[in-house]
Amino acid sequence: MEQVQNIMKKPKSLISLGVNTQDARISLTYFTTSFATLLIGGILGLIQGLERAGLYQLPQGFNYYQVLSAHGLLLLVVFTATFTIGYQLANLSYAFGGLLPGVRKMVWTGIFLKLAGVILTVTMIALNEASVLYTFYPPLAAHPLFYVGLVILVLGIWSVCLAVFINYRHWRKEHPGQTTPILSFFAMGVFILWFFASLGVTIEVFMIIPWVLGITETINVMVTRTLFWWFGHTLVNIWYIVAISAWYIIVPKIIGGRHFNEKLIRLVVILLVILNIPGGFHHQIVDPGISLTIKFLHVFMSLSIAVPSLMTAFAMFYVMEKAGRKKGGQGLFGWFRKLPWGDVRFLAPMIAMIAFIPGGAGGIVNTSNQMNQVIHNTMWVVGHFHLTVGVSVVLTFFGICYWLIPHLSKRQLTQRMNKIGIIQTWIWTAGMAIMAGSMHIAGLIGDPRRTSDTTYGGSDIALSWLSYEYIFAIGAALLFAGVIIQVFAVFHMMFFAPKGHTEYPVALPEEDQPAVPMWTERWGLWSILLIAVVAMAYVIPIVDMIVNAPPGSPPFRTW
């Protein structure tokens, strides 16, 4: 709370810093889209939780898979993407002192393209023409306009990627011999990974469109699944880089500390960018048609992400312990109590970080061949991504809102709003703990995912899942309450909070740190290494899938 009060007493010299007003409008537009999407996606999530537990029947004309498709697409693609872009552009504007005018135009173009794409895809789902789930891979076939919408959505993302690359290049040219500010370095990592991630899904969609139009009769299902997870898994790590940009740089400032050695931070970003894409194969670990040797070797590719993740964990604990001890924390864990637990800007990302410990451990289970076979098609996986995305990523995003949105809208984070944020964070944490926890257990005893009705004619085993499904519904209800509070908080801070200034909390490096090495800025080289790693990982299975292809599949509409 002390921190919140301090924000309002900032010296004038700091008030002059911040995001350019025109760029703030861009970020706020993204956040408006993002949280409107969260509201709709949250309602759909609640409906699903209640329907799955048998407590609610969907109205005539709607089906479970339709709701599931919309929930997945809106929250996993639209909510996270729009938040990420809004936040990263604000960071870039802060770091570079404003975006270039041409870049702003490209970003606005990106917003309109993305909105058009989302409207088209969601309309197709609402019309029950695209109940193909978030993964949308063949042989399920949606209406062609659904895929056209996805193409437009990707074009919107590319427009923003290109804009960021141009702005970065311009800054480097204007500041020869200087390393870019750390927040912009994170932004480059995010958008480079996004660009390369979306290449896989773009190729997939261009294979699907002629297939659903009837121009090609069949499609290679294995190749499309592989291309989807090229994108799908990388998206997870794009969220992760966005989250750690706040953990490394924002959280230390909020707790009154300094950020960790910048060389290590940059190395973590570079490793995440280079090693990420092939991790997608662990999503296909039970797929036929990929040899065991390849699956075995891909375990290394997936687990390589654990290296930068552990580097982050150790670095964050170091930063927090140091800040806690500076405030007088004694003994082994005394520093822990000294952290600002009453400040939502810290509490939310801190719970997010803590959740990453069980989330990461669950990820290792999913990556391991034998253990994956136990949990693959069960609710365990749903619990896993609600824990990782729903807590580690989303709570970080929520925590960012409480300083970024008032900063952008030139308003204050009041004590009352901070308290609302604390309540929201605990409700969300409880909801996710209940829902994701019970999903993990239900999955271990066999409850399948992506299935509307799991009573299986009243078999004893199937009925034993029911009590857990009631608990999903309780968790979903709490989460919905969390969504309502969060959406209220965001729009209140955007339009109704008292006018004033809120600090952009960017931590400084520790004193006497060595200069940041210039070699970290070699994004061209990192991109080439990324391509080389992707080539090494994908060439064997994809050549095998094409040369030894089974008969292709015609389109199926199962709903």
Next chain:
Amino acid sequence: MKQAGYGLTLYIILILPPVSELLESMMVFHMHTQMPLFVFSGFLIAPFLQRKFPNFFNKWNRTGIPGLLLVVLIWTYWQLPRAMDDALLLTMVELFKFISLPFLVGVPLHDSWKKVNAKVQYSFLIYIFLSLIITGFLYIWLDEQICNNYLVIEQQTLGWSSLAMGFCLLLYLSMKLFGKENTM
């Protein structure tokens, strides 16, 4: 010293029978993972050897050109499908691979790289690029099995992998030639 330790550790891991068997079980891993990793291990060990035997390197590789010629000669030999076959069938050839790639490619490459000028460095990279592209197309287009130990699909896979690596090298060369930084 630390770097040489990493290189030696990598070398020992690579020659362990389960690791070498796994990496040799697929043609593309044999050529594009095991062999470059052997070279890399030698590359890491090189500074230790350079410090230990400075006179040897000064006497035999003063300009860097002899070392680079040795690298090209040995690397070209290991591009031959026959060489891979022999390594799998004959213990002596396998032993030669374990010694030649780290110590006759990795070590001289490290010693020569800073001694030669940028033009020679580019020429070497262009040679690697061309070898990747030529072998790539060769492996993709040939319908016949050219390695007794690997299936046709494996050689096609290696072909695509060679093209992909060639593409990466082309990007790197373009970045170097047309980008701002022109030094290696």
